[in-house]
Amino acid sequence: MANGQWFPPDWPERIRALADGTLEPVVPRRAATVMLLKDTGEGPVVHMLRRRASMAFAAGAYAYPGGGVDPRDDDHHVGWAGPTRAWWAERLGVDEAAAQAIVCAAVRETYEEAGVLLAGPTAETVVGDTTGSDWEADRAALVARELSFAQFLERRGLVLRSDLLGAWTRWITPEFESRRYDTWFFVAALPEGQRTRNASTEADRTVWIRPAEAAAAYDRGELVMMPPTIATLRQLAPYGSAAEALAVAPARDLTPVLARARLEGDEVVLSWPGHDEFTRHVPTAPTGGAPA
Numbered sequence: 513m514a515n516g517q518w519f520p521p522d523w524p525e526r527i528r529a530l531a532d533g534t535l536e537p538v539v540p541r542r543a544a545t546v547m548l549l550k551d552t553g554e555g556p557v558v559h560m561l562r563r564r565a566s567m568a569f570a571a572g573a574y575a576y577p578g579g580g581v582d583p584r585d586d587d588h589h590v591g592w593a594g595p596t597r598a599w600w601a602e603r604l605g606v607d608e609a610a611a612q613a614i615v616c617a618a619v620r621e622t623y624e625e626a627g628v629l630l631a632g633p634t635a636e637t638v639v640g641d642t643t644g645s646d647w648e649a650d651r652a653a654l655v656a657r658e659l660s661f662a663q664f665l666e667r668r669g670l671v672l673r674s675d676l677l678g679a680w681t682r683w684i685t686p687e688f689e690s691r692r693y694d695t696w697f698f699v700a701a702l703p704e705g706q707r708t709r710n711a712s713t714e715a716d717r718t719v720w721i722r723p724a725e726a727a728a729a730y731d732r733g734e735l736v737m738m739p740p741t742i743a744t745l746r747q748l749a750p751y752g753s754a755a756e757a758l759a760v761a762p763a764r765d766l767t768p769v770l771a772r773a774r775l776e777g778d779e780v781v782l783s784w785p786g787h788d789e790f791t792r793h794v795p796t797a798p799t800g801g802a803p804a
């Protein structure tokens with residue numbers, strides 16, 4: 513039975529164009545996504561969203577809360593707790609302004625799409641329930657980009673808890689894709705007193721699911737996912753608690769994973785270094801659709 517790997521139908525044509533030099537790669541946009549974990553009696557579960565069937569990109573695919581960096585978060589002062597911006601810059605392989613923006617994106621997108629806020633009044637505390645109407649008004653303003661994340665934190669008297677995040681991996685969208693992102697994946701634990709909800713306009717369903725269970729459903733073709741999602745689920749599966757996953761995060765390799773396309777005879781071979789299960793063979797001549 514085929515697995516649930518999502519494969520855009522226009523990739524073969526774009527891969528051929530990249531191979532023959534007629535496609536100019538799009539510069540990837542910086543982004544962040546968060547694997548939010550919650551402990552249960554059967555081990556940790558991860559919060560996932562299912563993208564709406566109406567979405568132009570990866571419709572029906574399961575993913576984590578996440579999205580692009582807001583340029584305003586590069587240079588605005590943000591209330592900050594946990595490892596310094598300099599520490600994060602070294603960890604993420606970017607300068608301090610970019611590091612702040614990426615970490616802000618991780619925290620902001622988790623709040624925008626799941627209603628969970630990794631911030632608190634002090635460096636040792638986290639906000640409680642964020643489901644009230646006043647919180648929702650601020651969340652909507654963030655989504656509409658009417659309010660910057662720095663302004664939101666300042667208005668609420670909050671500091672971002674960067675110590676609640678662990679950088680896990682980094683994936684860059686293939687050069688032949690029309691929408692490209694340079695995405696840092698983070699891991700975090702659901703703060704006590706908060707609860708998730710489907711606050712995303714791009715998702716029609718949310719689930720808490722054990723990583724191994726989600727991976728098995730992907731293998732059976734029951735859940736559709738993009739390569740970074742299933743790869744990170746397999747990486748999370750061995751850990752018995754959210755704390756265990758967070759503990760190993762600082763030592764994880766953040767070398768970017770970028771798909772490669774090479775010509776071999778009458779095929780373009782598409783591969784992701786270190787992830788052989790995603791390798792695809794694409795005919796160099798048009799076939800009328802994407803390979804299975």
